[in-house]
Amino acid sequence: MASKTLAIKPQKRTFGQWATSRDGQKVFVMIAFMVIPLLLLFTFTYLPFAEMFGFSFYNMKYIGARKFVGLKNYVKVFQRDDCFGALKLSLYYMAGSVVQLALSLYLATVLSFKVKGGSIFKGFMFFPYLINGIAIGFIFKFFYTRGFVFDTVLQWCGFELDNLPYWLKDQSINNFSLVGTSVWRYFGQNMVLFIGAIMSVDGELYEAAMLDGANRFQQFKYIILPSIKTIITLNVILSITGSLSAFEPPYVITSGANGTGTYFVIMHEIAHTQQKVGLAAAMAIVLLMIIFVATILQKLFFKYVFKSADDEDLNATLKRDKKLAKMAARKAGK
Amino acid sequence: MTILQKICKYLLVFLKYFSLVFFSFVAVLPVVSCAITAFKTDTEYQRTNVMVLPESWLNFDNFVQAFQKANMARAFMNSVIILVCVLVVSVFVGTQLAYVLNRFKFPGNNLIRNLFLFATLLPGVAMQVSVYEIMTNLNFVNSLFGYIVMMCGTDVISIYIYIQFFENISVSLDESAIVDGASYFTIFYKILLPLLKPAIVTSCILKGVGTYNEYYSANLYLQDKKKLPTVATSLYTFVGPLGSKYNLICAGVIISLLPALILFITCQKQIYSGLTSGAVKG
Numbered sequence: 050m051a052s053k054t055l056a057i058k059p060q061k062r063t064f065g066q067w068a069t070s071r072d073g074q075k076v077f078v079m080i081a082f083m084v085i086p087l088l089l090l091f092t093f094t095y096l097p098f099a100e101m102f103g104f105s106f107y108n109m110k111y112i113g114a115r116k117f118v119g120l121k122n123y124v125k126v127f128q129r130d131d132c133f134g135a136l137k138l139s140l141y142y143m144a145g146s147v148v149q150l151a152l153s154l155y156l157a158t159v160l161s162f163k164v165k166g167g168s169i170f171k172g173f174m175f176f177p178y179l180i181n182g183i184a185i186g187f188i189f190k191f192f193y194t195r196g197f198v199f200d201t202v203l204q205w206c207g208f209e210l211d212n213l214p215y216w217l218k219d220q221s222i223n224n225f226s227l228v229g230t231s232v233w234r235y236f237g238q239n240m241v242l243f244i245g246a247i248m249s250v251d252g253e254l255y256e257a258a259m260l261d262g263a264n265r266f267q268q269f270k271y272i273i274l275p276s277i278k279t280i281i282t283l284n285v286i287l288s289i290t291g292s293l294s295a296f297e298p299p300y301v302i303t304s305g306a307n308g309t310g311t312y313f314v315i316m317h318e319i320a321h322t323q324q325k326v327g328l329a330a331a332m333a334i335v336l337l338m339i340i341f342v343a344t345i346l347q348k349l350f351f352k353y354v355f356k357s358a359d360d361e362d363l364n365a366t367l368k369r370d371k372k373l374a375k376m377a378a379r380k381a382g383k
Numbered sequence: 384m385t386i387l388q389k390i391c392k393y394l395l396v397f398l399k400y401f402s403l404v405f406f407s408f409v410a411v412l413p414v415v416s417c418a419i420t421a422f423k424t425d426t427e428y429q430r431t432n433v434m435v436l437p438e439s440w441l442n443f444d445n446f447v448q449a450f451q452k453a454n455m456a457r458a459f460m461n462s463v464i465i466l467v468c469v470l471v472v473s474v475f476v477g478t479q480l481a482y483v484l485n486r487f488k489f490p491g492n493n494l495i496r497n498l499f500l501f502a503t504l505l506p507g508v509a510m511q512v513s514v515y516e517i518m519t520n521l522n523f524v525n526s527l528f529g530y531i532v533m534m535c536g537t538d539v540i541s542i543y544i545y546i547q548f549f550e551n552i553s554v555s556l557d558e559s560a561i562v563d564g565a566s567y568f569t570i571f572y573k574i575l576l577p578l579l580k581p582a583i584v585t586s587c588i589l590k591g592v593g594t595y596n597e598y599y600s601a602n603l604y605l606q607d608k609k610k611l612p613t614v615a616t617s618l619y620t621f622v623g624p625l626g627s628k629y630n631l632i633c634a635g636v637i638i639s640l641l642p643a644l645i646l647f648i649t650c651q652k653q654i655y656s657g658l659t660s661g662a663v664k665g
Contacts, residue, residue: 245659
């Protein structure tokens with residue numbers, strides 16, 4: 050490591066004057082330790098961010114001449130059917146994330162109490178989260194193929210194959226199929242997060258509640274729900290922004306065909322296949338703006354909601370903001 | 384307890400286990416059906432329904448073929464190289480940054496924290512539109528080194544795990560070392576870094592799974608699929624002419640998720656606690 054070799058220098062230089070050496074060393078350590086991460090952050094986050102803003106005013110490809118076109122790209126984003134219209138698909142993903150949150154909350158509650166084989170169930174449900182995206186693409190292409198896994202299972206349940214739709218081709222159903230895969234992938238992970246939150250609740254509360262004769266549902270409503278509402282809120286916020294930027298399921302399973310192209314799938318196509326970088330950059334900026342506005346509005350909304358609750362002080366709000374960003378990082382990492 | 388209450392209670396227990404079994408089944412079914420098909424020969428695959436069990440569970444032909452066709456030996460090698468480099472670099476970079484941000488008060492400390500936080504709000508796919516331009520300019524496209532550098536740069540979550548962990552390590556430890564005349568580098572490497580081990584394990588698992596599974600940027604920046612496949616992108620071999628040979632594809636898929644499965648079985652506890660410690664405790 051570069052910093053290790055650098056370390057010798059200030060020691061030699063500063064042994065004489067104790068007071069100044071500490072300060073000098075401090076500055077030196079700070080620079081040595083922060084220069085790489087900040088450089089990386091700048092190169093791969095803020096520089097591209099600034100560049101993208103610039104690109105959005107040009108008619109350009111990655112290589113070759115660029116032409117300044119002003120706001121034309123932005124106008125196009127709103128005019129072209131395939132661009133802005135694709136945001137409608139987010140509604141499917143929002144619906145999916147509501148189902149996902151409810152489901153994982155239910156399962157987390159069940160698994161937080163004594164259950165036989167609990168860790169096995171938990172493991173089964175969590176594992177999909179660890180599978181790589183492209184493998185998921187193949188798994189579900191296979192899963193939904195006519196007469197294959199899903200159809201077979203439905204036939205076991207008494208459905209006729211002739212009455213079943215083509216899960217990935219039929220435009221009335223294929224977005225639900227895709228949302229299903231995303232729920233399948235993440236409900237276990239959400240569940241583990243919720244279990245963690247529920248476990249951090251003081252166990253004595255349950256005992257006290259039991260003594261008072263509260264049943265499971267009452268325990269859930271009056272103990273669990275209030276103490277994990279912060280993390281639920283976070284997940285709600287994240288799921289809305291996540292739905293706006295839904296990308297993976299259509300990208301790996303249908304490549305956006307048959308009306309499954311979400312906003313980002315189309316943006317990816319425009320940027321990397323059609324090489325209309327300017328337009329794609331404008332699309333990205335527009336969606337970023339929408340996400341920011343949505344995030345701020347939701348934060349204000351929840352702040353307002355929580356203001357009435359007595360256990361939320363300023364500190365907790367700050368903490369929530371931090372957590373929000375952290376969870377966002379996790380989602381982005383996916 | 385009346386009979387009605389008893390019935391109610393048993394019904395609830397039944398519902399509880401039914402839902403658990405049902406959703407576990409849903410979670411496992413797609414993968415298991417894939418595994419079933421992976422063991423079938425070509426004729427068997429064409430004749431039998433996908434949910435019919437294979438004749439022999441020892442038919443590894445598909446795995447061997449998939450492994451060779453998708454050049455997976457090379458892919459695993461590349462993935463391991465990427466994984467090791469990214470993990471080593473991000474452990475050092477992340478812990479160092481967290482150390483400075485947590486232990487030193489200086490103007491701009493909060494600004495830097497906020498810069499990292501804000502970066503998390505930018506959706507990755509959108510950023511790649513212009514990151515691609517930068518990668519092209521740096522000559523990082525189709526270069527393993529460039530890809531590794533980029534993967535190290537998108538690491539925010541572990542920094543937060545580290546900062547959180549530093550908050551729980553008493554500052555008096557640093558102070559006593561300073562009194563003993565240790566330099567900041569010694570304090571960091573000799574005293575604090577060993578204490579950080581649990582946090583490092585946690586963040587390595589999370590980051591490792593993410594890096595191993597990353598296929599979007601791998602696909603974008605490691606375009607030379609012959610020389611630079613990763614495990615995730617090597618599966619692209621099966622797009623196209625091989626696209627309907629699902630017994631082969633499924634074998635490839637199963638191979639690709641074996642490492643994750645092994646890691647999951649061995650480090651289940653750390654994975655769970657890593658996920659929750661990052662998100663729950665604040």
